[in-house]
Amino acid sequence: MNSPARAHLLRSLAAIATGDPDVPGASPMPDEGPVATEYQFLLAALGQDLSTLRNIQSIERKIAAKREMIGRYRPWVEGAMAGNAGTQDEIVGTVLVWSIDIADWALALPLAAYVLGTGIALPERYLRKPAVLIAEEVATAGLTPTPTVDLETLLAIDALTTDHDMHQQVSAKLKKAIGIALKARADAFDPEAESASAGGRGALIDAALAAFHRALELNEGCGVKKLIDGLERERKKLASG
Secondary structure (H helix, E strand, O other): OOOHHHHHHHHHHHHOOOOOOOOOOOEOOOOOOHHHHHHHHHHHHHHHHHHHHHOOOOHHHHHHHHHHHHHHOHHHHHHHHHOOOOEOOHHHHHHHHHHHHOOOHHHHHHHHHHHHHHOOOOOHHHOOOHHHHHHHHHHHHHHOOOOOOOHHHHHHHHHHHOOOOOOHHHHHHHHHHHHHHHHHHHHOOOOOOOOOOOOHHHHHHHHHHHHHHHHHHHOOOOOOHHHHHHHHHHHHHHHHO
């Protein structure tokens, strides 16, 4: 969607849209000059893309459309992260959400760290604070019948968001997703594999139990009691064997 020259220009301009380090939170985007001009151009394109998405009913088709659209904005976002711009940026906030929606974790994870680290707010249409949206949407990706997020990403998101204020139900949802990912790894454990975890299957079961118990502490109704019962039976079998 962008030529190499244009992608380079976008990265360069986004990188110099730096905020004032003495101002708490994200600083305003410049309102004049080449950075402002390019930013306004991208905002106009984003408005058109958002209008297109609103007219798509199917969630699958929305996700496919976002995969196509996101390339237009990726160089700008990459430049903002590389320059640690820390500027309030609707492009960055939108691409963060889209990258989670399309399960592009190679982009979503560093972008989440950048947004949370600089205090950038999400566009108002998302209604939630960044840490809450990130934790909840990534957890949702881990709780689908066929999860679209891996254990390492779940753990990284948990570490990024753990000190942020959010409803306990959201924290519980993320812990449950981590527990399910650990359980899946325990179920598939191969002791002869080179990548086999230290401590074996028992250590994975223990870690899953710890995540589920924490989820239960945070939210009694999070739906992990049967999972805990099943894993505790498995742990007893291992101990007796």
